[in-house]
Amino acid sequence: MSHAQRLAAIRHAMADQNLQAFIVPHDDEHLGEYIPPYAERLAWLTGFTGSAGACVVLAEQAALFVDGRYTVQVRQQAPASLFNYHHLISEPYLDWLLSQLRNGDSVGFDAHLHSQQWYENAEPKLAEQGISLVPVSENLIDAQWHDRPQPGTNPALLLSQDYSGQHSEAKRSRIAQDLAAANIDAQLFTQAEPINWLLNIRGRDIDCLPVVLSFALLHQDGSVQLFADPAKFADLDLSAHSGSDVTLHPVAELTAALTALGNKSARVQLDPTTANAWSALTLSEAGAELVYADDPCMLPKACKNPVEVNGSRAAHLRDGAAICRFLAWLDARVSQANPELEDEGSLADKLEQFRAANDEFVEPSFSTISALGPNAAMCHYRHDNGTPRRLGQDAIYLVDSGGQYLDGTTDITRTVAVGTPNAEMKKLFTLVLRGHMDLASARFPAGTCGQQLDVLARQPLWQEGYNFDHGTGHGVGHYLSVHEGPQRISPKGSQTALTTGMIVSNEPGYYREDAFGIRCENLQVVQPANIGGDIPMFALETLTFVPFDRRLVDTAWLEPKHIDWLNQYHAQVWAKISPQLSGTDLIWLEQATRAL
CATH class of the missing domain: 3.40.350.10 (Creatinase/prolidase N-terminal domain)
Known part of the structure; x- marks a missing residue:
C-alpha cells in the first residue's frame, strides 16, 4: 500500500x-x-x-x-x-x-x-x-494498518535491590503518605519509567529504553494495581519482589478499574502533562474527582540514592574503557590503507561491539549518532536515514552514544580528528570544551536550577559571536531513560533545583551547516560541595572518563585554569581506565592523556 x-x-x-x-x-x-x-x-x-x-x-x-x-x-x-x-x-x-x-x-x-x-x-x-x-472509538490508522507489528512479549526483569538501592515498599509508602495527607484516594501512572522505578522492574518493550510498558494505580494505603501483559511476568514472583500488595492485571482491565474509582467518587491524582486524555475522560465520566499534580515519582526517581550513584560510577568506568578501545581502534584505522572502507554505520557498529564485550551491557541507551563532516552539523543525525558518509574525506568525526547497563545508563559525545582540522575548527572545539569545563567546575548554592547555570557553558562561544541551538544538559535515569526530568540545564530549563543525586549531561556544542559539528559531553552527578562558607553548596562530580582529543585543542584560547582542569581530568582518566586496558589500547590511552 x-x-x-x-x-x-x-x-x-x-x-x-x-x-x-x-x-x-x-x-x-x-x-x-x-x-x-x-x-x-x-x-x-x-x-x-x-x-x-x-x-x-x-x-x-x-x-x-x-x-x-x-x-x-x-x-x-x-x-x-x-x-x-x-x-x-x-x-x-x-x-x-x-x-x-x-x-x-x-x-x-x-x-x-x-x-x-x-x-x-x-x-x-x-x-x-x-x-x-x-x-474516535478506534484509531483510523489501526483499522487500515494490516501488517501492524504486535506488541513485544519480552519477559520482565525484577531489578535487584543491589542495583536499585531501595525496596519498592519504601518508595510506595513515602508517596502514599503524601497522597493520604492530601486526601487523595489513588494516583494514576501512565508513563512507563515512573512505574518501573516505583516497582523496581525493567523490561525490553522498547529498544534502548529498558521498561515494561504498563499503567498503574497507587492507592492511599500503598498498594498498587499494575496493568501490564501478565505473560511478561509468567515465571516471576512479582509479589515477592515488589510486595504482596502489588497485584498484576491485564491492561484490558484498566477501564474497569478506572470506572470503579469513578463509581466511588474517588479523588484521583494524575499529571495532566503525562496522563493521556482517555484515562482522564474515563475517570471523570465515571464520577471521579480529578486532582492535577506533578508525577510524584519524578523527583525521587531523579535524585539517585547512594547505591544508584555508585552503580552509575561503575557503569561509566566500564563504558569509558569500551569507548577508549573504540577510539584507539579508530585512530589506527584512519592511519591504515583504505580507511574509506569504513562509514558512519560501520563505525557505530564497531563501537557497539566494544560495549557489548561487557557482561553487564544490555543494549545502547539510544541510537548512536555517528556523524562525519557536514553530517555532524545535524544535532540528531541518523546515519541509517540515508547513505552513510565514508571515512577519509573529513577532518573531524562526532560520535554521540550511550549504553544501558544493569547498574547505570551512560551518554557521551566525543569529537575527534580523523583528518587535518584547520585553525578555525580547533578554535571552535576549544571554545566548546572551555564551556564544558566552566560548567563542570561550577559551585552553586542550594536552590539553583539548570537555567541559571546554562550561561556558563555558552559564555566562551558568546564572547566570540557563536552559540548552539539546543539545551546544555538533560537528566539521565538509572538503567532507565537516557532523557529524564524534571532537571535539565537549558536557557528554557525547568525551575527544578539541582540537588544531591541528580545526574545531568554537560554537552555544549557548535554546528556549522554543510561543514562540521562539534560537541563535548560528559555525564555528571550533583553532590554536596564541602567547601566551607556560610551556605549549603553543590558541585558536579564527573562520571564520564574518556580523553578529549588533544589534537583539536588550541591552547591560545584557554586560560591556565582550563589547562589545569584538562590535565587533571586526563590524569583521572588514566588512573581509572588504564587498569582495564592492555597492549596498543593502553599505549593509545597513555598518549591521549598526556599533559598539555
Whole structure:
C-alpha cells in the first residue's frame, strides 16, 4: 500500500465518521519519548521516521509538522506531492487547523495519544470557532494498518535491590503518605519509567529504553494495581519482589478499574502533562474527582540514592574503557590503507561491539549518532536515514552514544580528528570544551536550577559571536531513560533545583551547516560541595572518563585554569581506565592523556 493509498484510506474513514480533520501525533498511549513499533502510526502514514512530529489530514490536503531537527529529513522521507511541511513549534498544528476549518466542522483524535493537558487546551480553543473535537472509538490508522507489528512479549526483569538501592515498599509508602495527607484516594501512572522505578522492574518493550510498558494505580494505603501483559511476568514472583500488595492485571482491565474509582467518587491524582486524555475522560465520566499534580515519582526517581550513584560510577568506568578501545581502534584505522572502507554505520557498529564485550551491557541507551563532516552539523543525525558518509574525506568525526547497563545508563559525545582540522575548527572545539569545563567546575548554592547555570557553558562561544541551538544538559535515569526530568540545564530549563543525586549531561556544542559539528559531553552527578562558607553548596562530580582529543585543542584560547582542569581530568582518566586496558589500547590511552 503506497502512502497515497494510505492517505486515501484515512480520508475515506474520515468521511464515514463525518470528520473534516484527523490528527496523527508521534505518540503511544503512554506518552513517553520513545514508542514501540506498533505505535509508529505517523511513520506508517507519512514515511517520516523522526522522534517528534504530527500530521493533520484534511479532505483535500495533509500537513506534516516537525521541529528544527527534522526539516531536512522530512523532505527526504515524506512525499511533497502528498504533504505540506510546517514547523511544529513556530506554527502549531492547532493554529493551522483553525485557519483551515469552518464553524460546524469536526476534528477526530485518538484520546489515548494526547495528554489531558493538550485536550483541555485544544477543546475550548477549537470550540471558540464552532469546531468540535471528537474522540474516535478506534484509531483510523489501526483499522487500515494490516501488517501492524504486535506488541513485544519480552519477559520482565525484577531489578535487584543491589542495583536499585531501595525496596519498592519504601518508595510506595513515602508517596502514599503524601497522597493520604492530601486526601487523595489513588494516583494514576501512565508513563512507563515512573512505574518501573516505583516497582523496581525493567523490561525490553522498547529498544534502548529498558521498561515494561504498563499503567498503574497507587492507592492511599500503598498498594498498587499494575496493568501490564501478565505473560511478561509468567515465571516471576512479582509479589515477592515488589510486595504482596502489588497485584498484576491485564491492561484490558484498566477501564474497569478506572470506572470503579469513578463509581466511588474517588479523588484521583494524575499529571495532566503525562496522563493521556482517555484515562482522564474515563475517570471523570465515571464520577471521579480529578486532582492535577506533578508525577510524584519524578523527583525521587531523579535524585539517585547512594547505591544508584555508585552503580552509575561503575557503569561509566566500564563504558569509558569500551569507548577508549573504540577510539584507539579508530585512530589506527584512519592511519591504515583504505580507511574509506569504513562509514558512519560501520563505525557505530564497531563501537557497539566494544560495549557489548561487557557482561553487564544490555543494549545502547539510544541510537548512536555517528556523524562525519557536514553530517555532524545535524544535532540528531541518523546515519541509517540515508547513505552513510565514508571515512577519509573529513577532518573531524562526532560520535554521540550511550549504553544501558544493569547498574547505570551512560551518554557521551566525543569529537575527534580523523583528518587535518584547520585553525578555525580547533578554535571552535576549544571554545566548546572551555564551556564544558566552566560548567563542570561550577559551585552553586542550594536552590539553583539548570537555567541559571546554562550561561556558563555558552559564555566562551558568546564572547566570540557563536552559540548552539539546543539545551546544555538533560537528566539521565538509572538503567532507565537516557532523557529524564524534571532537571535539565537549558536557557528554557525547568525551575527544578539541582540537588544531591541528580545526574545531568554537560554537552555544549557548535554546528556549522554543510561543514562540521562539534560537541563535548560528559555525564555528571550533583553532590554536596564541602567547601566551607556560610551556605549549603553543590558541585558536579564527573562520571564520564574518556580523553578529549588533544589534537583539536588550541591552547591560545584557554586560560591556565582550563589547562589545569584538562590535565587533571586526563590524569583521572588514566588512573581509572588504564587498569582495564592492555597492549596498543593502553599505549593509545597513555598518549591521549598526556599533559598539555
